[in-house]
Amino acid sequence: MSQFNLIRILHDRGLISHITNEDNLNKLIQNNSISLYCGFDPTEESLHIGHLLPLITLKRFQMAGHKPIVLIGGATSLIGDPSFKKKEREFNSSNNVNIWTKKISKQISCFLDFNCSENSALLLNNNTWFKKINILSFLRKVGKYFSINTMINRSAVKQRISRTDQGISFTEFSYNLLQAYDFFILHKEHQVHLQIGGADQWGNISSGMHLVNRKTKKKVYGLTIPLLIQSNGMKFGKTESGTIWLDAKKTSPYKFYQFWINIEDSQIYYFLKMFTFVSLLEINIREKNRYINNQIINDKIFLARNMTRLVHGEEQLLAAERITEFLFLKKINHITKSDLEQLQQDGIPAIKIHKVKDLQEALVLSSLSMSRTQAKKMIFANSISINTQKINKNHIFENQDKLFGKFTLLSRGKKNHCLLCW
Structure with a gap:
């Protein structure tokens, strides 16, 4: 069916961590249109950038003619996946x-495209079937196929069992069976042959494959995607610190844009391959020329533009670029009130101001200076700006300093800013 080797493309883009029976799966998707699924537990009000990789992988399968199913864990989210969590949710x-x-x-x-004929994406909720089954029926239909010995030896479980301070509850321990049952139901009712997920889901996916095989004697497959790791070594997750959310109200488009701008140089081309649909040929050329004329900086901007457009759209991309130009290139003419509201949300430090005597006091209140004496030295050293304009003497704030009657950008040097919100 497919004119290209999708599995090879996923390998080349660094999107495969584990895969079962690769040759058989490759033949299956080369010659047939299959259904595949990925689950997302609604344990927060927004997805985060760690969820982008499975979503983008589902999209790649859909573009190749396959049918993606997104399973919302309305039931499993009431339990919580213990996989590699230090403590119970x-x-x-x-x-x-x-x-x-x-x-x-x-x-x-x-x-995903939910209106493209035969391979339109499908959105389901596992609460649909779990609310119909009782505990005795579940244990008889599912539990008997699983060995406790095997389950406690899965790395995600073993890690918790070995901790004397936390351990693992029976509630969490049962999660593995619930996800396995999802795979069985989706295979039975929607002919799903493949489950994908993050690398931390390998144990749960393996259990699903096991259950389907035991109950139907059919072979199904699993594929996991590398986890997105923060610079501190922690994975991006809903309960981890430093999360970059997809919801603009939780992480502004500007902060989202800046996340990609500020990644380490070593990650640029790795992320371009994983997160974007830019051709591998173009990415390889960019990587080869990365040290020519600061190309590496341009490639970070290229990545940031691609990702912000993908998640937030063209309008919010332009807003993020306006804010960036305002802060770093001192271009103030096109800044909008909504842009400044993004900055107030999470773009830079912001403080509410009711009354302030002068610039020296504002510098102390904004923590750009430790004292009025230090603030005075900074001002006379020509290192302080108000709304991108250099100030070399003490200053009393006036209405003209308040953009849209509400905001004043206070800056020390090129990189230290605080938004005064009147």
């Missing part, structure tokens, strides 16, 4: 899960 209320399901479903709809 706090339980979420059913009401929150329902609200978060709607928000996450809306986000997902932006990445």
Whole structure:
């Protein structure tokens, strides 16, 4: 069916961590249109950039003619996946899960085509089948196919069992069976042959393949994608610090744009391959020429533009670029009120100002200076700016200093800023 080797492309782009029976899976998707799925538990109101890789991988399968199914874990999110978590998650209320399901479903709809005939994407919720099954029936239909010995030897479980301070509850321990049952139901009702997920899902995916095989004697497949790791070595997750959310109200488009601008040089071409649909040929040429005329900086901008456009659209990309020019290139003419509201949200430090005597006091309140004496020295050293304009004497704030009657950008040098919000 496919005119190109999708598995080879995924390998070349660094999108495969684990894969089962690669040759057989490759033959299957080369000659047939298959259904595949990936699950997302609504344990927060937004997805984050760690979810982009499975979504983009689903999109690649859809572009190759296959049918992607997104499974929202309306039931499993009430339990919480323990995979490689240091401690048990706090339980979420059913009401929150329902609200978060709607928000996450809306986000997902932006990445896949749900109206393209035979391989249109499908959005399902596992609460549909779990609310119909009782515990005795589940244990008889599912539990009997799993060995405790095998389950406790899975790395995600073993890691928790070995901890004397936390351990693992039976509730969390059962999550593996719930996800396995998802795969069985989707195979039975939607002919799903492949489950994809992050590398930390390998144990859960393996259990699903095992259950399908035991109950149907059919062979299904699993594929995992490398986890996106932060600079501190932690994975990007909803419960981790430093999360970059896809919801503009939780992470502004400007901050999202700046995340990609500020990645390490060694990650640029790795991320271009994984996250974008730019051809491998173009990426390889860019990497080869990275040290010519500061090309590496241009490639970071290229990546940031691609990712911000993908997640937030062209309009918000332009806003992020306006804010960047305002802060770093001192271009103030095209800045908008909504741009400054993004800065107030999370772009730079911001403080609310009611009354302030002068510039020296503002520098101290904004933590750009430790004292009025130091602030005075900075001002006379010509290192302080108000709304991108250099100030070399003490200054009393006036209405003309308040952009849109509300905001004043206070800067020390090129990189230290604070937004005064009147």
